[in-house]
Amino acid sequence: MSSLFDTVQAGDLLLANRIVMAPLTRNRAPDAIPTPLMAEYYAQRATAGLLITEATAISHQGQGYADVPGLYGTEQLDGWKHVTQAVHDEGGKIVVQLWHVGRVSHCELQPDGGQPVAPSAITAKTKTVLIRDGVPTFVATSEPRALDAGELPEIVHTYRAAALNAVDTAGFDGVEIHGANGYLLDQFLKNGSNQRTDDYGGPIRNRARLMLEATRAIVDAIGGGRTGIRLSPVTPANDAFDSDPQPLFEYVVKQLAKLNLAYVHLIVGATGGPREMPERPFDYAALKAAYRAAGGKGAWMVNNGYDKATAEQALKDGADLVAFGKPFIANPDLVRRLRLDAPLNEPDKATFYGGGAEGYTDYPVLSNE
Structure with missing residues (x-):
């Protein structure tokens, strides 16, 4: 049986162990520019088999929270270069999570104070973070406008450009497409947020179209072996809901299987909540079986509240990688x-979002004794 500490191949990436640092939004990138403190933070955690960065906006329009990093400006890319170099100097591997939040945003964060965009003009019943008087503050999201079909090719192009920027300029080992947690690609997938009547709405294949177009464009640009994708079939995060997720996500993974991805990153259950959701039943074993039967060879990563014992059980049950989130906040030496x-160490929730080194780079590590 595989151990958490065994090496594993994920596409083009040979990983030193099967422990992954999950993406964790920390709101410490003023003006969307990664800082030297962020380089220190990620380098401290480079013993993970793979680091996945905090979600990173592919465009100004794709930003939904204050002080989150971007991947579309020269200063942003220069900032990320320092991060990737610091991680590589410690022998680690790091991919960036490509993010377009869609409707989970606020007018104050959008270009020229415009409306956030979405598949349909339905306001998300959730909150985002703004900085008010220097303090991170949760506020309701703004009413979005529905994207015109003519705007969607540009969004696909922006995903592709962000992936190229990440690998060719910023020095990342690959990218992870954020297709989960009620953000733009997930909004198109799920019929709770997608009520379109054109080629991007209605039947499953139409609702999956934007996600698959973006993924294919990224794979064409940087290769499937450096591309992962994150999915969350049943999480209620950010007002995400689909009336029949099993056939929807089985269709999605069958299409992804053709692209030779490095990995599929699956949130089991409710993001940051229970893995078992009787009110939203889902057969994760059937999902993985559908992916493998369609020829998918990417590593299968599971995520959501795992500890060592449950992670080892997940490997026994067929997972290849296990992502840990909050434990990595307070334990840079988690591996x-x-x-x-x-x-x-227990994390300090008061310092999760915004601030400086406190609760970010100052957690103690084990002594070498």
């Missing part, structure tokens, strides 16, 4: 702590 069964 070592898991290997030694050492106690874990």
Whole structure:
């Protein structure tokens, strides 16, 4: 049986272990520019088999939270170069999560104070983060406008450009497409947020069209072996809902199987909540079986509240990688702590979003004794 500490191949990426640092929004990139403090933060955690960055906006329109990084300006790319170099200097591997938030945004964060965009003009019943008087503040999202079909090719092009920027300029080992948690691509997938009547709405194949077009464009640009994708079939995060997710996501993974991706990153259950959701039943084993039967060879990554014991069970059950989120916030040496069964530091929730080094780069590591 595979151990959490065994090497594994994920597409073109040979990973030192099966422990992945999940993407964690920390709101410490003023003007969307990665900082030297961020380079320190990621380098501290480089013993993970793979680091996935915090979600990173592919365009100004794609931004939905204050002080999150971007991947579309020269200063942003220069900032990320320092991050990737710091991680590589520590022997780590790092991919950037490509993000367009769609309707999960606020007018204050959009170009020229415009409306956020969405598949349909339906306001998300959720909140975003603005900085008010220097303090991160949760506020309701703004009413979005529905994207015109003529705008969608440009969004696909922007995903492609962001992937090329990430790999060729910023030095990332690959990218992860954020197709989860009620953001733009997930909004198009799910009929709770997509009520279009054109070629991007209605039947499953139409609702999956934008996600698959963006993924194919990225694969054409940088190769499937450096491309992963994150999916969340049943999470209620950001007002995400589909009336019949099983056939929807089985269709999606069958199409993704043709693209030779590095990995599929699956959120099991409710993001940041229970993995078991009787009110939203979903057969994850059937989803993986559909992917493999269609020829999908990418590593299968699971995520959502795992500890060492449940992660090892997930590997027994067929997962290839397990992503850990909050434990990595307070434990930069999480891999070592898991290997030694050492106690874990508890994260300070008050410093999750915004701020400086406190609660970010100042958590203690185990001594070498």
